[in-house]
Amino acid sequence: MAVQFKKETIAEFESIAARYPVRRAALLPALWLAQKEFGWISTDAMVCVADLVGCSPAQVLEVAQFYTMYQKKKPGKYHLQVCQTIACLLNGSEEIKKTIERILNLKPGETTPDGKFSYQLVECLASCHTAPCMQVNDDYHENLTPESTEKLINDLRKK
């Protein structure tokens, strides 16, 4: 196997699996652990997860593909997830999208050549009163304007 979980991760998984009457129920948590450890869910990671949970790689694949937050492609260091749903649309998410696409020269689904930024459009982030909104990795950035978006990206560039 090309990738292997750390011992501590396996121990963490076992303590999570004990919360459920069925081991299979720990598949979503296992995929989260894999994403945390390997950065994304590669085919190798799926095989590794299947081995840990005790189900077939095909079962892991169908679950990993169903849920959009599992990254099946290696994301950039900063993964920009722009909400494209109704409340954000009404408050200018199109401008935010254009700003990102202009500054980083990216289309949705793409990553910058240096691997620093990836860009994805997502559905409602439950931040409708602070629209438009974008999630960068795990953090929410709300009430965005084209200017604040540009500043945010420039700040991340320097990091």
Next chain:
Amino acid sequence: MADFQPQLTKRFGIKNSHTLNVYLETGGYSSLKNLFAKKPAEVIEEVKASGLKGRGGAGFPAGMKWSFVPQNTGKPIYLVVNADEGEPGTFTDRFMMLYDPHLLIEGIICASYAINCHTAYVYVRGEFLEQINRLNAAIEEAKKANYLGKNIQGSGFDLEIYVHRGAGAYICGEETGLIESLEGKKGQPRIKPPFPAVVGAFGCPTIVNNVKTLSSVPWIIEHGAAAYTAIGTKESAGTHVFGLSGHVHQTGYWEMPFGLPMMEFIENYGKGVKGGKLKAVIPGGSSCPILTAQECQDLTLTYESMRDHKTMFGTGCAIIMNEHTDMAMVLKNLTHFYADESCGQCTPCREGTAWEDRLLKKIVTREATAKDLDLMLEIANNMEGKTICVFSSALAMPVRSFIQKFREDFEKYLVKNTVVVPEKITAN
């Protein structure tokens, strides 16, 4: 409304409101004394009498739902909290978990005691990592102080709560989709019956309740059903956290009793419509049929008024649109959302949502004719009531209401001067 006391948001704004210390100082966990003095069946009766409705969107009476759990199967009973908040326009459970996680835990204890459940799962949408961390920390605190675990506060009642993180699928907010997801599968809804109360998570009786439904329960147990029904209206008892987004000067969320007129909500809380006059309101999340400004004039924030206006209360979070809003573009946004989020299980939904999306794309790129608009309505009719869950209807309803109420917004995109081909060409 002068004597109204907030129940759900009273700790919002207090420093460290998420900690056990602050929670206890502000009257937290005080419902447990009343709770454990009652028999579980009496708790169910109390909640039934309170008229508390499910706050997740469907509005099903919570006490009634609990009473459906069979107590003689010999199987464990589960409570699953639906914190997969993802309905476009809805954003209040997020703050319930962030600012008052112990209130949710107290609600879970009440409900679990009522239905005889000893293991509860909180299914939180994957994006809410901050909320997940808060909840986990609160659960740890509650365990240490014996509000969770074995023999809670000497009552003899045991309960464990676990947080389960979702991973970005709107359909997991549907209760059987959520259960499938909890079991480690794709979140594809199940055929009902059997309903989850009888066969739910792991083949066992399961109750799925929304965050605010459960957070409302401790107040009812502490103050009694009669005090709860005295707030709000006859059919919509109690308080709710109402939200406003879209074209208003002040977006946000406010707790208040049911019954405020929608126009007052927009004017007094939202500080009026931004950028022009009011055109339309989606009253409770994107699945609810849209209302015109005219229809909103006598609308109140209650289940019954929404029903009388042929829409739904939903989640109580309204999206406001001004007169310059292009309804074709808004509906295009919604059809894209539903086409993207359809779980793909049932043909009318999988094909219908995508077809509606393609037709709208054709409309907004000015390639469609009037026939396409009628086709959209026909597809909507064929999507409704023909699938395992209500997702398909959740798009059919907006499509129908948008086109019926704002047809001119769509017609302006249609190709004019189209050569009309006669349906029958006769020899003469």
